[in-house]
Amino acid sequence: MTRDATRTLARSKARSEATSARIIAAARTLFVAKNYADVTTDMIAGAAGVTKGGLYHHFPSKEQLYISMILDDLDRKRRLFEQAVAAQGNCRDRLAKLTRDFLEQPDEERKLARLVRRDINIFTGEERDRLVRAYQLALPEQIEAIIREGIEDGELAPGDPRILSWSFVALVEVVIGRYANHVLGSTEARLDHVLELFFDGAGAKPTGGTE
Amino acid sequence: MTRDATRTLARSKARSEATSARIIAAARTLFVAKNYADVTTDMIAGAAGVTKGGLYHHFPSKEQLYISMILDDLDRKRRLFEQAVAAQGNCRDRLAKLTRDFLEQPDEERKLARLVRRDINIFTGEERDRLVRAYQLALPEQIEAIIREGIEDGELAPGDPRILSWSFVALVEVVIGRYANHVLGSTEARLDHVLELFFDGAGAKPTGGTE
DNA sequence: GATACGACAGACCGGTCAGTCGGTAGGTAA
DNA sequence: TTACCTACCGACTGACCGGTCTGTCGTATC
Numbered sequence: 348m349t350r351d352a353t354r355t356l357a358r359s360k361a362r363s364e365a366t367s368a369r370i371i372a373a374a375r376t377l378f379v380a381k382n383y384a385d386v387t388t389d390m391i392a393g394a395a396g397v398t399k400g401g402l403y404h405h406f407p408s409k410e411q412l413y414i415s416m417i418l419d420d421l422d423r424k425r426r427l428f429e430q431a432v433a434a435q436g437n438c439r440d441r442l443a444k445l446t447r448d449f450l451e452q453p454d455e456e457r458k459l460a461r462l463v464r465r466d467i468n469i470f471t472g473e474e475r476d477r478l479v480r481a482y483q484l485a486l487p488e489q490i491e492a493i494i495r496e497g498i499e500d501g502e503l504a505p506g507d508p509r510i511l512s513w514s515f516v517a518l519v520e521v522v523i524g525r526y527a528n529h530v531l532g533s534t535e536a537r538l539d540h541v542l543e544l545f546f547d548g549a550g551a552k553p554t555g556g557t558e
Numbered sequence: 559m560t561r562d563a564t565r566t567l568a569r570s571k572a573r574s575e576a577t578s579a580r581i582i583a584a585a586r587t588l589f590v591a592k593n594y595a596d597v598t599t600d601m602i603a604g605a606a607g608v609t610k611g612g613l614y615h616h617f618p619s620k621e622q623l624y625i626s627m628i629l630d631d632l633d634r635k636r637r638l639f640e641q642a643v644a645a646q647g648n649c650r651d652r653l654a655k656l657t658r659d660f661l662e663q664p665d666e667e668r669k670l671a672r673l674v675r676r677d678i679n680i681f682t683g684e685e686r687d688r689l690v691r692a693y694q695l696a697l698p699e700q701i702e703a704i705i706r707e708g709i710e711d712g713e714l715a716p717g718d719p720r721i722l723s724w725s726f727v728a729l730v731e732v733v734i735g736r737y738a739n740h741v742l743g744s745t746e747a748r749l750d751h752v753l754e755l756f757f758d759g760a761g762a763k764p765t766g767g768t769e
Numbered sequence: 770g771a772t773a774c775g776a777c778a779g780a781c782c783g784g785t786c787a788g789t790c791g792g793t794a795g796g797t798a799a
Numbered sequence: 800t801t802a803c804c805t806a807c808c809g810a811c812t813g814a815c816c817g818g819t820c821t822g823t824c825g826t827a828t829c
Contacts, residue, residue, distance in 0.1 A: 599786075599788080600787095620786095620788090
């Protein structure tokens with residue numbers, strides 16, 4: 348094979364990958380806006396600037412396209428989280444930083460986890476389990492690592508790190524990320540509230556009625 | 559109109575209402591198990607012991623049937639919550655009781671809120687907004703009332719009752735109700751953890767590093 | 770310039786499903 | 800007996816959608 352041939356093949360491959368990426372991006376936008384059943388392959392193809400035939404040239408089925416989109420996103424999320432876990436500092440600051448990084452992602456990507464929960468039932472068997480685990484457990488497991496260290500360092504009271512990590516995720520997800528957008532103040536203010544509640548509780552502090 | 563005629567009409571009406579109720583019950587079971595798009599009107603009709611024609615005799619469309627099912631459920635939930643809000647006792651006990659009552663509902667009914675979040679996008683415009691408000695806000699608003707009283711009585715530290723009610727809902731929903739079933743201990747134990755965390759926080763208590 | 774190949778187009782097919790419509794059964798009214 | 804009403808049946812339709820298949824076109828090799 349000559350050098351020119353190699354270059355041509357590389358160009359063709361690059362073009363093909365660019366189209367795949369465009370299709371995945373179009374799929375992500377549409378799936379987030381609507382849902383699996385309401386998004387047709389024609390719509391995705393149209394938004395990506397190809398036809399249905401072109402789409403099926405790159406992906407064997409609508410379902411596999413969906414999975415490819417998810418795996419693509421998971422990869423980026425994992426990198427984000429690994430970075431945060433490896434960071435220095437005390438437990439509270441690291442949790443705050445991780446949460447801030449998470450919230451600074453583009454809206455569309457933040458919504459993907461919700462998307463997966465919503466549409467997960469189109470899959471069955473082990474494929475489904477794999478996706479559920481990958482998405483649901485990615486965040487809590489990373490947080491659990493931070494919290495475990497917080498307990499070891501005495502920054503947190505001894506307790507089950509699993510319960511604590513789930514609790515923290517719950518607070519972040521619901522109070523900051525999901526419902527409360529239309530009800531409460533800024534994201535930063537809500538993050539402060541959540542950290543306050545998580546570390547210090549809501550009980551009246553002056554009277555100090557512990558137990 | 560004779561007395562017999564009246565009785566006959568009443569009997570006919572009762573029969574009709576029983577069929578409607580059967581259809582709604584069948585729809586609930588199926589919609590919870592699958593989702594809106596994957597449940598066909600034939601399946602619902604079959605499960606309710608009527609044909610599709612019969613179903614369309616009682617409901618003008620699949621969408622309206624779905625809405626009827628939701629309104630039917632909301633009605634029962636509202637009664638449950640009103641009861642809890644009106645109860646006596648301190649803040650912590652009332653929240654515990656309300657949560658326990660909520661969790662004691664049949665599994666199928668507890669899953670309805672999730673269902674609505676999952677399928678909400680089939681609706682548009684004001685119908686959608688109405689449903690979102692009705693479902694998302696029902697729980698926090700009732701809890702907010704209890705928390706507000708807790709703050710007034712000094713059982714809780716002064717703070718924004720809205721943030722606190724959303725936080726409590728978050729903890730209950732995620733730690734107890736949703737994700738953690740396969741990971742953590744019994745419902746009762748998890749409820750204790752949540753109450754503990756909510757009222758006392760996760761910070762190390764011996765060293766007491768508040769501020 | 771003949772051959773080959775990969776990317777993509779777009780018409781088409783098979784199946785599915787919400788909704789319709791003409792009917793029937795069984796009771797009531799005149 | 801006729802006319803009517805309500806609940807319900809079930810065959811049917813029309814639209815839509817996932818997936819296929821037969822090209823076409825640009826590029827590259829020989």
